[in-house]
Amino acid sequence: MRSAFDAAIQAFEPALPLLVGFSGGADSTALLMASAARWPAQVRALHVHHGLQPAADDFARHCEAFCAALQVPLTVRRVHARHAPGESPEDAARIARHAAFMAVSQDGSAQPAIKSIALAHHADDQVETLLLALTRGAGLPGLSAMPAAWQRDGLQFHRPLLAVHAADIRAWLAERGVAYLIDPSNSDERYTRNRIRARLLPALDQAFPQFRETFARSIGHAAQAQSLLDELAAQDLAEVGSPPAIRRLQALSGARQANLLRHWLKASHATMPSAAQLQEVLRQVAACTTRGHHIELKVGAGRLVRRGPVLDWYNPGALPPAD
Structure with missing residues (x-):
């Protein structure tokens, strides 16, 4: 029987060549492996070196070795991801990563030019994002969580694993005996997202086993409503x-x-x-x-x-x- 992960990869149809964000963790490891197998010689990888913890250099070396074994070209890009006063660490890291993706995809020395970028966020990440938005009193844009696909700066971005559970991704890797990095900062409960992952998701799993799918429907409703509000705003702005x-x-x-x-x-x-x-x-x-x-x-x-x-x-x- 085909796994949910395999089904998601088969349904993924990006414009090629494809650049995959590769941290070395389980999710991006599985996405990179599956993409490289499906589109040989059409996939590149980017590892963003945040430099925020002592193991960052080891993470980069692991990614280099892994990509060499896959015969996938890898770019390691060092960024300054320390957050400014009043800025969250997550926001600072996200901004730095996007700048790194833009720099690599627009590098004229890479031929043919990158057409699409794939990120390895999955169903559990989507739930965490929704719960984070609720803790902040977010409106519809926040409750829409992460889109599966969007365009920015002339590039098409994709999150092909948003319907796949984290456990399914790890099971796929375990079947193949593939090792991956475990970021120690993911267990640091000073960060709200980590507390949600460690405490709330297990409780939701026990009380509402289908919560990922039902939350995804609510996220879809919020995104659709926001799309209508955007259309109305554009019409009103044309008049005003x-x-x-x-x-x-x-x-x-x-x-x-x-x-x-x-x-x-x-x-x-x-x-x-x-x-x-x-x-x-x-x-x-x-x-x-x-x-x-x-x-x-x-x-x-x-x-x-x-x-x-x-x-x-x-x-x-x-x-x-x-x-």
Whole structure:
């Protein structure tokens, strides 16, 4: 009988050549092995060396040896992944990894050019992401968790294992006698994700054995609802203008104003307001009934200002706003 892992790999149809993110752990080891077997000479690997723990050099050497045995070209890229004040370690590492993927995929010396990137997140990772979002009071974007496929910077990204349980991946490797790295930081319960993995997932397994599948359905519903909100925001923004005209913005309901502003700030300025910031923006927009009403608020990584009849946003660390 074909395993869930094998079924996921057979259903995966990326544009080739394919770059696989390879940490050396169980999940990326299985994904890289299966991809290399299915598409010989069409797969490359990237190991991101975060340099955050003493074993990082050993991890890189393991990945080099493993890829050499598979005859898969490997790039080891060292990144600076230490988080800034107010930034989570996970966010800093994620940003550094994405920059590494972009640098390798856009390297002109690699021919033919990379068309797709595959990441080894699985069903348990998806549940952890949803539970993390719930602990933070996230809205629909957070409750949509991780997409199975998306485009960014001209590349197609894939997570082909999102429906596969972590246990199924490890069973697949055990059947083949394949060794993999175990990152000691994964057991450090100072990190919320690790506490979820160690404490909540076993309890959910015992109480609701099908929780991965039912949570995945809820994630799908949230993602679909968010897609509709994005469509509505794009339509409203076309009417209100970019940057938004205050009078036209005021003609919308409060919920549509909030939806439009989140969409505009993310799409045009790659920033996202907190719930408290957005509530204050809505209050100021409602109060803006005179020509002299002043608006200047911290929103996301920059400042939202009134400039004549429109709202605008700028980053004080870059260029100052125009007069």
